[in-house]
Amino acid sequence: MELLKDMALAARLAKRELRGGFSGMRVFLACLALGVAAVCGVLSLAAGLRAGLAADAAVLLGGDVEVTASSLPLEAAPRRILERSGRVSRTLSMRAMVTAANDAGGPARRRGLVSLRAVDGSYPLLGRVELAPDMPLSEALAVRDGIPGAAAAPELLSRLSLTVGDRVRLGGGVYEIRAVLVREPDRMVSFWGFGPRFLVSMDGLAATGLVRPGSLIRYAYRVALAPGVTHKALSGELEAAFPGHGWRVREAAGASPGLAGFFERLTAIMGLVGLSALLLGGLGVAGAVRGHLAARAMSLAAMRCVGASSRVLFLTCLAQILVLAGLGIGLGLGIGAAAPFVVSPLLGEVSPVRVVASVSFGALAVAAAFGLLTTLFFSLPPLSAAGRASPLALFRGYAEPFPGRPGRAVLAVAGVCGLCIAALSVAVTGDRRLGLGFVAVAILSALILRLVGAGLRRGLALIPAPGNPILALAVSGLRRPGNASAGVVASLGLGLTVLSGMALVDANFTDLTRRELPRTAPAYFFIDIQPAQLAAFEETVRAVPGVTAVHTAPNLRGRIVTVRGMDAEQANLDPDMAWVARGDRGMTFSRVPPENSVLVAGSWWPEDYAGPPQASMDAEAAAGYGIGLGDVVTLNVLGRRFDVTVTSLRRINWLSLGINYVMVLSPGALDGLPMTYLATAHIGGGTGGEGRDRDAAGETLFRAVSEKFPNVTAVDVGETLSDITAIAEKISLAVTASALATLAAGILVLAQTLGGALAGRSREAVILKVCGATRADILGMLAAEQAMAGAAAGAAALALGAGLSALFVSGYLKVPWSFHPVPALLTIAVAAVLTVTLSLAGILRLLGGKSWPYLRNE
Structure with a gap:
């Protein structure tokens, strides 16, 4: 009963506090919104791709059932079984060479590799082949004046400088290009084929001499099942009549396991990028909460003086954070839910599977849960200090940092939130090893960076003070008791670790496809x-x-x-x-x-x-x-x-x-x-x-x-x-788009972290100004201090980023890894310069104002 009364009082107090607006919490909203939007966008796109693959499965396969055989076509007996089960279409796929010749049939001018497909008169059973100029496929492939026709992909025409109406030699036969092949309904069959697509009729293929014993040929028989006939019944009849056959029978539901697996892996990688953005957003949340408490310290002290309990103060601040989190999560969900609608038109010519643009409520729920759990995990420990606000701050005229550690109950709740985040991370990636690896790496990196920050402070305590007064002040600021160097190094280092790791993964991928393989x-x-x-x-x-x-x-x-x-x-x-x-x-x-x-x-x-x-x-x-x-x-x-x-x-x-x-x-x-x-x-x-x-x-x-x-x-x-390389570049566009959210969140978080640490030095900066220090002296001292902390964070981030990228490239992508210092160092340097500049801008504005508001005791 007492708890309910405290909660009601806290709600009223929080409402009054929020009337003052969201000053100082914009970074909180931005970080949370970006993280939630990244996760929601990845999950929404994955849901749209799965829906598209399921909805178009029969069209992508070319029928309800497909029977494939290599090197040799099916004999008459199994073909009769297929024909009794429904309408049948036969295709043949192989790689071949085409030769462009002049009209007189003179010497060859240009040659190129093609992904050749020969089709019968029933193709396609489902969907329609799009040609330019628009015409029926049978007309494009028909024999005219003894010359069979063909439809060619635009890439082939471009590579060989051909136009519609030109003739090409295929094996021992000659074909006339009658149309440009814009799209096949079952394009997934040739999605991974190297060489432009080249479509001819099955009847005209014999003259080429390409079909020989042992040739690498794939025969496919697509069946549009008659009413009452099922895939299971057809498969059972084939197995009973021809036990141990060498064909492969698959239904539309399993139309493209390779393509589905590719999209699952792409989703997992993009999911990691989204989780990284959310992790950085969480660090921004923690920094924003600490800054919010520091700004409200006098208000909290006043409430303690008039009888507010520690629990009421904690609940008041928690209510404010939850309201702001709701706004940030809602904004992120709106951006993420819009991703399929924005991206689906862009993927139309890249992906063989359409993205079904719809709102995925599952993605919204998971992303919202991530946002709420992240908010609680990162904000509860600093929020627990709100109840320890000292009334003496009213008499001193300023508030000291909140003392003490979070209580056991707060740590227990935060721990439960962390476990839930870990479980959701594994679920989002769809790969247990990848998800657990992400969680383990995040925890290990945070611990290592904390140790690096503590080691920096202890190491500086052992060296003599520099002779330069500005450097001496910077060193003393880092090694004095109660300084935030450990937290700054941990937060800054974790953000730089993510950015440097991404830069090294991209550098290895680029090096592999453009230099090592060739x-x-x-x-x-x-x-x-x-x-x-x-x-x-x-x-x-x-x-x-x-x-x-x-x-x-x-x-x-x-x-x-x-x-x-x-x-x-x-x-x-x-x-x-x-x-x-x-x-x-x-x-x-x-x-x-x-x-x-x-x-x-x-x-x-x-x-x-x-x-x-x-x-x-x-x-x-x-x-x-x-x-x-x-x-x-x-x-x-x-x-x-x-x-x-x-x-x-x-x-x-x-x-x-x-x-x-x-x-x-x-x-x-x-x-x-x-x-x-x-x-x-x-x-x-x-x-x-x-x-x-x-x-x-x-x-x-x-x-x-x-x-x-x-x-x-x-x-x-x-x-x-x-x-x-072209396919890899198209794939990397999706990952890069997600990485931009991580970069944006990272810059905001790093600036928030440093800005929060520097804000605590504002009174000290004003006192130095009153004592005669110039702006250049104060900025130089703070810049030197942050440079030392940033150097420690950057060095640790470079080592951690290299290790993480090596694990990902070698363990997950299973390709050799090498260290590329230039992109990693450039990424760290750019991020560090931007964050220090943004964070010092606040101090510069402070030094340009009046000093008396910080010095008076009233």
């Missing part, structure tokens, strides 16, 4: 080399001046069916390794270990091995599936099922872009199966003149192979890396 990658990949062509192909490539190395390997497609007797798609322990069993994988055999890999367990078979099938597996993939030496894995290659025993594990350097496989089989394991060969060619050269020689050698190699082997597809690794 430096180590081969110049060309060649695919679909027929066994009878292999010797002539190697002779042709080696004869080109500048070619330094050629590597070849047999290749065919197969699926991992079972692992240790369990279905492979259900057996993986690590979700990051699910791609290994999803769809068909390239497989090969070899007598010796492949290059760019290191044997880490087991032993390789002898070169003359002729026993039961054995396999060497990627160590990371094996660990993800819990596979050890001696375990048995079942493969399905072109309908043939057989067991292989894992006898060795390899660590593979995938970034070399050389020929390598998750699974390499022993000689004889694939005998009797149609296969083709892959090849890579390395060309010497570097920058400047050598770079031009390399380009010339590459063009010579390209022409030699494409003219002599029209069925062989040459993949220019440079162009491929450009495509990867």
Whole structure:
């Protein structure tokens, strides 16, 4: 009953206090709003992407059910089952080379890699292919005057300087480009394909000569199910009629697990950025609360004098903070909820999945909970000091900092809030390791920075005072009892840690895609080399001046069916390794270990091995599936099922872009199966003149192979890396947009932290001014003091940011990490200069005013 009376009194007092406006609490509102908006925006966009993927699943798949096969099409019997189940459309996908020729059919002018798709007359079952000029697809692909038509992506026309009406050579056939391919309804099929899209009819493909045994071809049969027919019934009938088949059957609900996984990972990364912004916002909340209490110290002392209890003062201040938090959270929710409506038009040409622009109440609830919990966690400890306001402040004319530590009850409630924040962080990222890692890193960084701040104060206490009076005052200000150096270093350092870590992650990602990969990658990949062509192909490539190395390997497609007797798609322990069993994988055999890999367990078979099938597996993939030496894995290659025993594990350097496989089989394991060969060619050269020689050698190699082997597809690794870089840049735009909120929150928080610390020095600054110190002297003293604290915070932040970025890049992105000092130091320096400038601006305004309001005792 007494508590209710105190709460009612506190509510009335808080209402009266709030009538004075929000002076001094604007940073509180801004920090909280930015943090909540970042989290809400990420969750809302993720919800919109999931809704779009679910709503358009059948269109994205191309039907209700899809049956895919590699290298060989389905036979007549399974096709009849599909046709009884509904309307069927057949497509074929592969990579190929197109050659632009003049109207007279003269020598080739330009060549390029394309993602080729051949479709039948029923395509598409769902949706519509958009062409420019607008026309039916059948008209664009029809045969006219003996020449079949094609639709090409605008990128191909731009790269080869083509226009609608031009003719190109594809393998042994000639096609006329009738339209520009604007959009396919099932574009997700080619979303990850390298090379511009090129669409032709299935009937006209035979003349090209590209469809050969062992070629890397993907056949897809889409079915629009008839009423009463279900995916489960169709899958069961196929399995019963053709047990152990090598096809993959999937329904619209699982249209694109790879695409869904990509968006989940992107959401997790953006979620980390949002959580970082919220964490920095929390630091701003704590600083703003301390500043608010310092500003209201005399008012609190007066209330103590007229009989207000400690509990009433605490509840009064808490009520004020909660009202302000409600405003900040509401503002952040409004900004975050608007994110899908703003971003969805921008993603229209980038993402194969539309963002369903709607208000996600789940995202609003989670973001609001984050905002409230963050407010309580960061404000309760400083608020608990409100009840300890001393009435003596009225007689002294100024208030000393509130003494003492928070009580056990306050710490217990704050601890519960912290645990809830940790649980929500794991839920938001969707990745337990990533979420728990974020929480652990935040706690560890805060502790380390606290120790650094305490160490700075103790270290300065051991050195003699400098001879320069300004420096002496700065040192004494940092090492005197009760100074805020530890808190300043902790808050400033945590903000700089986030910013430097983000800068290093971005620098590593940029270095990987723009410098490291091009430096180590081969110049060309060649695919679909027929066994009878292999010797002539190697002779042709080696004869080109500048070619330094050629590597070849047999290749065919197969699926991992079972692992240790369990279905492979259900057996993986690590979700990051699910791609290994999803769809068909390239497989090969070899007598010796492949290059760019290191044997880490087991032993390789002898070169003359002729026993039961054995396999060497990627160590990371094996660990993800819990596979050890001696375990048995079942493969399905072109309908043939057989067991292989894992006898060795390899660590593979995938970034070399050389020929390598998750699974390499022993000689004889694939005998009797149609296969083709892959090849890579390395060309010497570097920058400047050598770079031009390399380009010339590459063009010579390209022409030699494409003219002599029209069925062989040459993949220019440079162009491929450009495509990867373009995709990476588009992805980074989303992360950068979220990072801007973190940067804004970070600047506000750091300025608030330093400004709060400097505000406590205002009386001291006025006294120095009255005693004859100039503005330059006072600002120099404060700047030197903050520079020393900032240097300690910056050094600690640089080390912590480097460690955190290394963990994220190596552990989560699984790519090599290197230290890039320039972007990290530049980020820290810019942030530090901005925050010190903003915080010193308040002192400069104070020194420009009258001194008597700070000195009179009335």
